[in-house]
Amino acid sequence: MWHGNESPVEARDRGLQRLRGWTTASALLAAALAFVFALLAAGTFPGRDTSAASGDSPSSSSSGASVQPSEEQPSVAQPQPPSEGFFGSGSGSGSGGGRHARSGGS
Amino acid sequence: MTAAADFRALGTGARVLTTDPAALSAARAAVERVVGAVDAACSRFRDDSELSRLARAGGSGPVSPLLAELVAAGLRGAAMTDGAVDPTVGRAMRLIGYDADFAVVAAGTAPVRLTPEPAPGWRLVDLDAVAGTLRLPAGVEVDLGATAKAFAADRAARDAAAAAGCGVLVSLGGDLAIAGEPPAGGWSVLVTDDHAGPAGAPGQTVFLTGGGLATSSTTVRRWRRGGADLHHIVDPATGLPARSRWRTVSVGAASCVDANVAATTAIVWGERAVDWLVRHRLPARLVSVDGAVTAVAGWPAEAAA
Numbered sequence: 568m569w570h571g572n573e574s575p576v577e578a579r580d581r582g583l584q585r586l587r588g589w590t591t592a593s594a595l596l597a598a599a600l601a602f603v604f605a606l607l608a609a610g611t612f613p614g615r616d617t618s619a620a621s622g623d624s625p626s627s628s629s630s631g632a633s634v635q636p637s638e639e640q641p642s643v644a645q646p647q648p649p650s651e652g653f654f655g656s657g658s659g660s661g662s663g664g665g666r667h668a669r670s671g672g673s
Numbered sequence: 674m675t676a677a678a679d680f681r682a683l684g685t686g687a688r689v690l691t692t693d694p695a696a697l698s699a700a701r702a703a704v705e706r707v708v709g710a711v712d713a714a715c716s717r718f719r720d721d722s723e724l725s726r727l728a729r730a731g732g733s734g735p736v737s738p739l740l741a742e743l744v745a746a747g748l749r750g751a752a753m754t755d756g757a758v759d760p761t762v763g764r765a766m767r768l769i770g771y772d773a774d775f776a777v778v779a780a781g782t783a784p785v786r787l788t789p790e791p792a793p794g795w796r797l798v799d800l801d802a803v804a805g806t807l808r809l810p811a812g813v814e815v816d817l818g819a820t821a822k823a824f825a826a827d828r829a830a831r832d833a834a835a836a837a838g839c840g841v842l843v844s845l846g847g848d849l850a851i852a853g854e855p856p857a858g859g860w861s862v863l864v865t866d867d868h869a870g871p872a873g874a875p876g877q878t879v880f881l882t883g884g885g886l887a888t889s890s891t892t893v894r895r896w897r898r899g900g901a902d903l904h905h906i907v908d909p910a911t912g913l914p915a916r917s918r919w920r921t922v923s924v925g926a927a928s929c930v931d932a933n934v935a936a937t938t939a940i941v942w943g944e945r946a947v948d949w950l951v952r953h954r955l956p957a958r959l960v961s962v963d964g965a966v967t968a969v970a971g972w973p974a975e976a977a978a
Contacts, residue, residue: 655859
């Protein structure tokens with residue numbers, strides 16, 4: 568709008584200044600929204616360890632990654648290491664009795 | 674106080690240990706249920722197994738959820754080893770004479786053809802677990818021997834611990850899976866060449882609190898045909914028994930399936946398996962053909978003799 572005591576040049580400059588303000592505000596708003604959405608996405612979708620992501624997955628597999636042997640097999644195509652404390656602190660030797668087993672070829 | 678039960682399963686020796694002696698029979702029953710179901714689903718040596726019936730029907734058709742899981746475990750093993758353990762070695766196993774229970778194979782005398790013929794490859798196996806279908810191209814024969822026994826051990830340990838309500842260790846031919854609370858200090862396990870070897874056999878005793886442990890060895894299930902010494906660990910790249918610098922490899926992992934796949938892979942790959950085991954933090958004990966022991970990735974040092 569051209570005010571009565573304002574020259575066309577001044578009006579143009581004022582319009583351009585207002586436009587610049589809107590542009591800056593829009594950029595800041597877009598950056599803020601992108602940050603918020605990134606946080607939401609990171610919390611919503613599970614990530615994947617790149618060290619465990621290589622290799623082809625079978626066309627289908629059982630599911631439910633876990634370090635417990637009683638759980639289903641993990642679906643990632645990488646062998647899963649044992650959990651901390653896999654080796655116990657027991658001592659002694661022997662292969663008989665109710666606490667002993669053998670692991671060997673069969 | 675712990676208790677143990679020994680019996681035969683999947684053509685090998687089985688052992689179930691429980692931390693509560695009163696729960697042993699419940700644990701054993703759970704193990705026998707799982708083992709029976711796995712055998713009925715995927716045995717190559719039973720005409721009435723689901724896998725045998727599928728093969729007679731051309732290799733394609735609907736499959737039970739259990740067989741789908743077993744095939745998926747085999748495919749996963751192949752995927753994580755780039756095919757070093759491949760379920761499509763069925764034809765190769767048959768051609769080297771391993772086409773029946775091992776007692777029959779060992780007694781056989783018919784010559785075999787030892788021509789290098791790579792396995793067709795696991796990527797040809799088309800499993801749709803959601804639809805419950807399996808499709809195999811003509812000529813592709815599946816052998817789940819490298820993973821099925823370990824799968825059964827994992828599943829049996831889980832079910833046995835639930836049924837018994839206590840700590841359980843299940844050993845199927847030396848493939849071990851542990852579930853529930855272990856005894857103080859862990860289960861005692863003698864790691865050796867042959868799970869059925871004599872008392873006092875050389876090896877190392879370790880104590881385990883969970884997960885799985887498996888051993889692959891070329892010293893067992895050996896037979897001779899036409900002057901050739903053969904064993905049961907086939908290299909999919911050649912279709913012939915693997916020629917390895919290791920005679921026995923034992924690996925610990927989160928599950929018995931992963932431990933068994935890793936142990937078999939180490940036999941097939943030989944020296945280069947060491948870096949792979951370390952990279953994946955899989956504690957392993959590797960015994961070379963001359964008896965030298967290499968321990969990696971946190972495997973306990975052996976006590977001095």
